[in-house]
Amino acid sequence: MNAHAATRHNALMGKPVAEEITRAVYQGVEELASKGWPVKLVSITIGDVPAVHLYVRNQARGAEKAGIMFEERHLPATVSRVEMLAMLQALNTDPRVTGVIIQRPVPKHLDIRELQTAVHPLKDVEGMHPASIGNIVYRDTSLAPCTAAASVELLKRTGLKLEGLEVVVIGHSEIVGKPIAFLLMAEGATVTVCHHMTRNLAVHSRAADAIFVAVGKPRFITPNMIKPGSAVIDIGINQIEENGKHITVGDVDYEACAETAGWITPVPGGVGPVTVSILMRNALTAAQAQKRYYDQVFGGKSDTMVSVAPAE
Numbered sequence: 001m002n003a004h005a006a007t008r009h010n011a012l013m014g015k016p017v018a019e020e021i022t023r024a025v026y027q028g029v030e031e032l033a034s035k036g037w038p039v040k041l042v043s044i045t046i047g048d049v050p051a052v053h054l055y056v057r058n059q060a061r062g063a064e065k066a067g068i069m070f071e072e073r074h075l076p077a078t079v080s081r082v083e084m085l086a087m088l089q090a091l092n093t094d095p096r097v098t099g100v101i102i103q104r105p106v107p108k109h110l111d112i113r114e115l116q117t118a119v120h121p122l123k124d125v126e127g128m129h130p131a132s133i134g135n136i137v138y139r140d141t142s143l144a145p146c147t148a149a150a151s152v153e154l155l156k157r158t159g160l161k162l163e164g165l166e167v168v169v170i171g172h173s174e175i176v177g178k179p180i181a182f183l184l185m186a187e188g189a190t191v192t193v194c195h196h197m198t199r200n201l202a203v204h205s206r207a208a209d210a211i212f213v214a215v216g217k218p219r220f221i222t223p224n225m226i227k228p229g230s231a232v233i234d235i236g237i238n239q240i241e242e243n244g245k246h247i248t249v250g251d252v253d254y255e256a257c258a259e260t261a262g263w264i265t266p267v268p269g270g271v272g273p274v275t276v277s278i279l280m281r282n283a284l285t286a287a288q289a290q291k292r293y294y295d296q297v298f299g300g301k302s303d304t305m306v307s308v309a310p311a312e
């Protein structure tokens, strides 16, 4: 479907956007490295979840392209809460570590919010620490959740003016739906958030200039649910079996909706690649913030981290 999607005039392809973002990140990482300030991302996975392995594999590739050091930590599903909190504390205090991402889901005996909150806000490259989420409410979107930021980035690529744009977000998860709504409000859009309790979803989605879909239901959105000419941003990643083959499809019936939509993101090949590049951009942003903080505290002596020895 990727190849087919690429031939559609109205396909919003993620790869070129991801490559552009990653090139810019590479420049920034090189500049910091020249000042003795390398960027390192630690990616933590707990247990075995297929969609997570795919994401981490693409993180490793993205980090390599961005010049970012990448360390994957794959922990058994039996890891204890105390072990996790101790590991996170060690990563917070390790000056060589720029950012930490904890893949979701985590096993039931662990509380992802507690783990997320245990990551220092300066190293929260996922933008999921309450402080980072709070900043989005205050319109500081520098460290925003990656999938949310990637989705809004793709809407911006349509060239549509976001001020006053009627946007419907379908799905209100804390990591995607809600952050998207806040990011869009920061851009001046008029945002409606729909979810499983919403009555007459199509009444809302058909009135929208743009819809974002993150419900986890394969091909849930059909042409009669979208306004002709609107932008359709599909965040779904659903593994299904079809004609004896395992394939990944989004929450939107791409083939059917592509005839009606003005712009539409394919799955795979849309939001996914841009999510990876935004994670790399967040790692650079975190490194730049840490260096600014260091320079303020040590009066600019942080050109080479290792040389910051206690004053005689």
Ligand SMILES: Nc1nc(=O)c2c([nH]1)NC[C@@H]1CN(c3ccc(C(=O)N[C@@H](CCC(=O)O)C(=O)O)cc3)C=[N+]21
Pocket (backbone or CB within 6 Å): 051, 052, 054, 055, 058, 102, 103, 104, 105, 126, 146, 147, 237, 248, 267, 268, 269, 270, 271, 272, 273, 275, 276
């Ligand atoms: N804390 C946390 N944050 C996440 O953002 C998060 C998570 N946990 N857990 C798992 C899901 C899944 N996810 C993906 C991101 C990109 C691709 C991706 O790169 N997809 C490409 C490649 C697909 C392929 O190679 O088949 C595409 O859509 O084109 C996939 C999956 C982020 N997740």
